[in-house]
Amino acid sequence: MATEASLASEPGYKRTELMAICAAREVRDGEIAFIGTGLPMLGGMLAKYTHAPHCIMVFESGVVDARPTRTPLSIGDACLVPGSVMLGGLTEVFGLILQPGYVDVGFIGGAQIDRFGNLNTTVIGDYRRPKVRLPGSGGANDIGSLAKRTIIMMKQDARKFVEKVDYLTTPGWIDGPGGRERVGLPRGGPSVVITDLGVYRFADDTKEMYLESHHPGVSMDDIRMNVSWDLRIAPRVRETKPPTKRELRVLRTKCDPQGLFLG
Amino acid sequence: MPELEVHDKLMPLTEAVRKFIPDGIRLRGCGIGLKRPMAFVYEVIRQRRRDLTFLLSGWTEDADLMIGAGCVEKLEGSYLGLEAFGLAYCYRRAMEQGIPRTILIEEYSNFGMTMRFMAASMGLPFMPIRSHLGSDLLRVESFRHPKAVVLDDPFGSGAKVALLPACPADVALLHAQRCDEEGNAQVWGQLGDDLWGTLAGKRILVSVEEVVPTRVVRRDPNRTIVPGFRVDAIVPQPWGSHPYQVQGYYDADAPFRKEYAERSVTLEGWEAWVAEWVYGVEDHEAYVRKLGEDRLATLRAKKLLSGRVNYGY
Numbered sequence A: 001m002a003t004e005a006s007l008a009s010e011p012g013y014k015r016t017e018l019m020a021i022c023a024a025r026e027v028r029d030g031e032i033a034f035i036g037t038g039l040p041m042l043g044g045m046l047a048k049y050t051h052a053p054h055c056i057m058v059f060e061s062g063v064v065d066a067r068p069t070r071t072p073l074s075i076g077d078a079c080l081v082p083g084s085v086m087l088g089g090l091t092e093v094f095g096l097i098l099q100p101g102y103v104d105v106g107f108i109g110g111a112q113i114d115r116f117g118n119l120n121t122t123v124i125g126d127y128r129r130p131k132v133r134l135p136g137s138g139g140a141n142d143i144g145s146l147a148k149r150t151i152i153m154m155k156q157d158a159r160k161f162v163e164k165v166d167y168l169t170t171p172g173w174i175d176g177p178g179g180r181e182r183v184g185l186p187r188g189g190p191s192v193v194i195t196d197l198g199v200y201r202f203a204d205d206t207k208e209m210y211l212e213s214h215h216p217g218v219s220m221d222d223i224r225m226n227v228s229w230d231l232r233i234a235p236r237v238r239e240t241k242p243p244t245k246r247e248l249r250v251l252r253t254k255c256d257p258q259g260l261f262l263g
Numbered sequence B: 001m002p003e004l005e006v007h008d009k010l011m012p013l014t015e016a017v018r019k020f021i022p023d024g025i026r027l028r029g030c031g032i033g034l035k036r037p038m039a040f041v042y043e044v045i046r047q048r049r050r051d052l053t054f055l056l057s058g059w060t061e062d063a064d065l066m067i068g069a070g071c072v073e074k075l076e077g078s079y080l081g082l083e084a085f086g087l088a089y090c091y092r093r094a095m096e097q098g099i100p101r102t103i104l105i106e107e108y109s110n111f112g113m114t115m116r117f118m119a120a121s122m123g124l125p126f127m128p129i130r131s132h133l134g135s136d137l138l139r140v141e142s143f144r145h146p147k148a149v150v151l152d153d154p155f156g157s158g159a160k161v162a163l164l165p166a167c168p169a170d171v172a173l174l175h176a177q178r179c180d181e182e183g184n185a186q187v188w189g190q191l192g193d194d195l196w197g198t199l200a201g202k203r204i205l206v207s208v209e210e211v212v213p214t215r216v217v218r219r220d221p222n223r224t225i226v227p228g229f230r231v232d233a234i235v236p237q238p239w240g241s242h243p244y245q246v247q248g249y250y251d252a253d254a255p256f257r258k259e260y261a262e263r264s265v266t267l268e269g270w271e272a273w274v275a276e277w278v279y280g281v282e283d284h285e286a287y288v289r290k291l292g293e294d295r296l297a298t299l300r301a302k303k304l305l306s307g308r309v310n311y312g313y
Helices: A015-026 A039-049 A090-098 A140-146 A179-183 A220-225 A245-255 B002-009 B013-020 B038-046 B061-068 B089-097 B110-121 B194-199 B214-218 B254-263 B267-279 B284-291 B293-299
Strands: A032-035 A056-059 A105-109 A123-125 A130-133 A149-153 A190-194 A198-202 A209-214 A232-239 B026-028 B052-055 B072-077 B104-107 B126-129 B149-152 B160-165 B169-179 B201-211 B224-226 B233-236
Touching (some): A015 A039, A039 A245, B013 B038, B013 B201, B013 B233, B038 B169, B052 B061, B072 B110, B110 B126, B169 B224, B194 B224
Parallel strands (some): B026 B052, B026 B169, B052 B072, B201 B233
Antiparallel strands (some): B126 B160
């Protein structure tokens, strides 16, 4: 896919499309990927249809190695069933695949994130008198706790990239190096954060988030204005590689032809 | 006598709710993204049940409707939203403004809730799990104390686990594809948390798309997830999960769900929706008639038959 020419003109694609494409690029061939609904699902499907045909997608409703023929509306969509290799339920996917450590990569989203990649999908404001009550963990806590690595996808602004999350739904690196080990988590941690503005990773020594690349058309000022702590920037920060023609074509024609999630 | 008991289980929706779902019980729903017990949910609202504790891993319109209608006092679960269609606004109004009443939720993860149901279904007081550690799911309690306990492996592996309490239900609802007249309930497609969750109910009420002769079940017993001897009521209810999918019967009604999501954003909009689709129809048959044949025709599942296996020996 890297051999194909990148689209020169900008904007020839939507930010949501670039997010799904960045997510797909994180999946390696042959990996077992734990997929949630929405953009992560498109990322997983795109990876499978391009560079990672042997990627196995598992869905928490109980589907192993799904090959959906249309865009699933939910993690429990019946269209995930025909053509899959095994069906169980939450117990099988969480208990027999995720918890013992067979999931290479999991996708999660969030309403708030801090510098260590801890996520909140539960509540904005005080827990007992919330300003905004959000859906809650779902499977996110399990995926963030037990996958070998996680890909975080979310929209970015300063109210979402916060000094301290209002509720810690899903652990990232907790409070830095050794944080996960101290609370007893067996493995894992966030490896990348993909937003509509850029791509972020976590420093090996501090476990703190830093900017790896900003998306085409996004300035460093845009990035800084939309983070509420003093964000670290990679010494050789670059622009995110734009979508290739093939990535865009497959995403638009095979992953989400109706634009359900791409908008 | 046993035959009389068998026939006693078959009953209409209204009777099952009247007989088995009193105010104040711990009630379990079912289905993850599909096969939700919507006919039961609508009827519980029509019969104006109150003070229920509603249990499930992940809820969508089922819990949102019951909260909006004032049926729910407490929740134990993991997720409440409308998936791709957005946030659940009755839930938001209840949690943020106490409309129509204040409710409480005790939160675990999806896997956590499944393990809690598994414990209850197996007659165990708790179950260990390796997620929840380091998160506010462990630290922030609502009405259960303790909500969870962290334990170092007493056998010395050095592993830490969170112990989560069993989650029994007084009544578990299941919407299944089919069952026989004894209630042996068969399900295919994703199981969600319906195996352990349904069996965590002291009483089990099953609504089905079809009641089939028992020989149909007995020719394919691998598909049964609830044995009939555990089932208290069988409600034959075609389209009993609309607007959700039932594999092999019908697809999700996405426009219907989208309309609910849009109209429920305001209290007035939600009240008009529920007046039209719940209070305004006498029973689920009337609801299905209101949907209309044109709409139903677009939702009916196409044929995609499984292979057959040889059970011979």
